[in-house]
Amino acid sequence: QVQLVESGGGLVQAGGSLRLSCAASGSMFSSYNVGWFRQAPGKEREFVAMITFSGSPTNYVDSVKGRFSISRDNAKNTVYLQMNSLKPEDTAVYYCAGRGTWYSGPWYEPEQYPYWGQGTQVTVSS
Numbered sequence: 001q002v003q004l005v006e007s008g009g010g011l012v013q014a015g016g017s018l019r020l021s022c023a024a025s026g027s028m029f030s031s032y033n034v035g036w037f038r039q040a041p042g043k044e045r046e047f048v049a050m051i052t053f054s055g056s057p058t059n060y061v062d063s064v065k066g067r068f069s070i071s072r073d074n075a076k077n078t079v080y081l082q083m084n085s086l087k088p089e090d091t092a093v094y095y096c097a098g099r100g101t102w103y104s105g106p107w108y109e110p111e112q113y114p115y116w117g118q119g120t121q122v123t124v125s126s
Helices: none
Strands: 003-007 010-013 018-025 032-039 046-051 058-060 068-073 078-083 092-100 120-125
Touching (some): 018 032, 046 078, 058 068, 078 092
Parallel strands (some): 010 120
Antiparallel strands (some): 003 018, 032 046, 046 058, 068 078
16 A cells, blocks of 8 residues: 655746655555656646656656656655646646556556545646
8 A cells, every 4th residue: 555645836937847746655665656647627637757666767748758857766755756847738736646566557547556646736827
């Protein structure tokens, strides 16, 4: 069992940066792959980035490549999402999600992740 808590969201102007954190409880976290997803009002939850238990490889949705970077510190049971050059269309609630390495389904599908945080709001003003 893993519990996830996101933090670091807020209001930022376009072009600015934020770093989201996903803190996990549980001794098995270092064996979990972690994804970041986001959901804007009226839209479906979409994949943003993922990182494997070891820290590599990583994957990103095309719209954030070159702007966002996912990383993890297993000693601190924390996964980060560094978001640079933010755009108004990045506005959403951001969620981190975890799944054990034994899951084999597509890593970009929310349904493949059994553990979720409560989300943190990111608002980018133009």
